[in-house]
Amino acid sequence: MSGVRTLPPLAAYALALxxxxxxxxxxxxxxxxxxxQIEEDVALANIALDLLGQARTLLSYAGEIEQAGRDExxxxxxxDDRDFRNVQLVEIPNGDxxxxxxxxxxxxxxxxxxxxxxxxxxxxTLAGLAGKAVKEVAYHRDHAVQWVLRLxxxxxxxxxxMQAGLxxxxxxxxxxxxxxxxLPGIAxxxxxxxxxxxxxxxxxxSEAKLDKPEPRWRSRGGRDGLHTEHLGHLLSEMQHLHRxxxxxxx
Amino acid sequence: MTEGHDSGKRGWxxxxxxxxxxxxLAHQHVGSLHAxxxxxxxxxxxxxxxxxxxxxxxxxxxxSAIMANSPDEKDPFFDPAQxxxxxxxxxxxxxxxxxxx
Numbered sequence: 001m002s003g004v005r006t007l008p009p010l011a012a013y014a015l016a017l018x019x020x021x022x023x024x025x026x027x028x029x030x031x032x033x034x035x036x037q038i039e040e041d042v043a044l045a046n047i048a049l050d051l052l053g054q055a056r057t058l059l060s061y062a063g064e065i066e067q068a069g070r071d072e073x074x075x076x077x078x079x080d081d082r083d084f085r086n087v088q089l090v091e092i093p094n095g096d097x098x099x100x101x102x103x104x105x106x107x108x109x110x111x112x113x114x115x116x117x118x119x120x121x122x123x124x125t126l127a128g129l130a131g132k133a134v135k136e137v138a139y140h141r142d143h144a145v146q147w148v149l150r151l152x153x154x155x156x157x158x159x160x161x162m163q164a165g166l167x168x169x170x171x172x173x174x175x176x177x178x179x180x181x182x183l184p185g186i187a188x189x190x191x192x193x194x195x196x197x198x199x200x201x202x203x204x205x206s207e208a209k210l211d212k213p214e215p216r217w218r219s220r221g222g223r224d225g226l227h228t229e230h231l232g233h234l235l236s237e238m239q240h241l242h243r244x245x246x247x248x249x250x
Numbered sequence: 251m252t253e254g255h256d257s258g259k260r261g262w263x264x265x266x267x268x269x270x271x272x273x274x275l276a277h278q279h280v281g282s283l284h285a286x287x288x289x290x291x292x293x294x295x296x297x298x299x300x301x302x303x304x305x306x307x308x309x310x311x312x313x314s315a316i317m318a319n320s321p322d323e324k325d326p327f328f329d330p331a332q333x334x335x336x337x338x339x340x341x342x343x344x345x346x347x348x349x350x351x
Contacts, residue, residue, distance in 0.1 A: 037262065039283050040292040046297050139296075146290060 010123065011065035011179040012085065014142045015075070016157055016180065016223055017114070018058025019086035022076055023231070024107060025051035026238050030094055043143060047104070050136040057129050077242035081231045087170035089224040091231040098158075098165030101147045105201065106169055108141035113196050117188035120245055126186065145204050152208025170213035264313040267298075269305035277309050285310075311351040 007015065015205060028048035035041040059072040070078075094100045115137055117131035122212070151162035177190045177197075205212050242248070262284040267270055274324035280299050289344035291310040300308065331337070 037284055038287065039298060042301075043294065043297045046301055143293060146293065149292075198327065 007062070008065055009183055010186065011062045011188050013111075013181050013183060014058045014065065014126070016085040018055045018062060020077075020090050020107075021051040021058065022055035023086045023234065024090040025049070026056060026234055027090065027094055028104075031100065032034065036097055042173050044100075047143065048186070050140065051131075052063070054133050055126070063124050065168050075142040075241065077239045081227050081235055082225040084227065084231060084235075085223050086177045086221040086227075086231075087172070088228050089169070089175060089222075091222075091228060091234060092169070092172060093230055095168060096161065097147075097163065098151060098161045099168050100103065100165075101144055102162070102165035102169040102174075104140065106146050107172050107177075107202065108137055108144050109197050109200050109204075110193065111137045112141050112200075113193040114188055117193060117240075119225070121187070121226070122185040136182045145239040148204055148210070149208045152205070152210040159209065162208070166205070166210060167215070171215040171217050172219045174231040175220060178223065180223065260314060262286045264314050265295070265310045266316060267291075267295040268309040268311070269295075269299055270307040271304060272306050276308065276331075280304075 025048040028044050028051070031044040032041050054074050055076070059075045063070040063072065066193060087169055092103070109206055115130040115134040115217065118126050119134065121127040121130065150164065151158040153159070154162075177194045180190050202212060205248060219228075257313045262288075264282055265285055265288075266282050267280050270277045283291065283294050285294045288310060292308060295308050295310050300332055313344070
């Protein structure tokens with residue numbers, strides 16, 4: 001399978017956003033049957049399925065633009081880790097519930113700004129997806145906020161663990177706002193999403209009596225195919241069935 | 251945060267969920283769930299009971315707020331209604347021209 005370095009810019013952009021959604025969907029799916037309560041199992045699975053739906057649209061679109069005959073399944077199941085374009089934030093392990101919720105707050109707040117910006121995209125597919133996805137993501141963000149408030153402003157133990165979750169996730173936030181491919185009028189410039197994201201997240205943390213972490217390092221390179229060691233393991237699980245039985249259908 | 255309905259020492263209190271279907275006039279009881287407080291109960295209800303488009307409005311009520319009759323009272327409560335057929339509106343002729351009663 002050829003790499004994605006030769007992809008047209010719009011296909012690369014759709015693939016990057018699609019990979020974010022796909023990988024986080026896979027991570028959230030790991031919570032099913034392991035969440036603190038069965039109700040939370042269902043909530044996290046719902047969020048995962050919303051993200052999977054977004055990924056399907058974006059990966060299919062990337063394949064369409066690429067015109068190399070790759071469909072959503074080829075892109076999801078037959079690429080190796082170096083060909084994935086997701087930010088490292090979405091591939092890091094779930095950790096405890098607080099780590100998952102911290103990551104969800106960061107990512108949903110980012111996706112909310114992203115899709116809001118893409119509502120005005122000159123590309124009809126991206127704008128159409130954004131119209132549907134922005135409502136889904138508004139709920140994901142609210143779900144995360146509800147938990148951050150309850151854990152942050154809960155007991156001494158829940159506060160400490162929520163703060164530890166934020167501290168663990170924060171080094172991966174900067175990468176969301178690194179420059180992406182230049183597609184004026186079509187893509188959203190990540191840097192422009194930052195101020196609204198920052199305002200939103202800061203106000204949630206302050207209401208939850210949590211400190212915004214000031215990490216001493218930051219992740220880089222997910223969009224260029226540079227990943228943590230965790231992505232390979234995630235892919236081996238996600239791709240196993242498809243690679244064992246190529247072209248299998250229900 | 252907890253509003254203290256039957257929460258006991260462990261676990262979350264139980265809530266009853268009522269959903270009004272898209273074309274329905276009244277909320278209907280659809281089931282119950284656990285949640286730490288009312289706001290989370292509403293969200294859990296959304297996730298558990300309306301994810302296939304079942305409803306347009308949700309109520310959640312603490313299960314502890316529901317007063318139910320006792321099974322022991324079943325006979326005095328319900329048996330007397332069994333032989334009062336005249337309470338059913340089946341003995342009237344529908345007046346001509348009335349579209350519905």
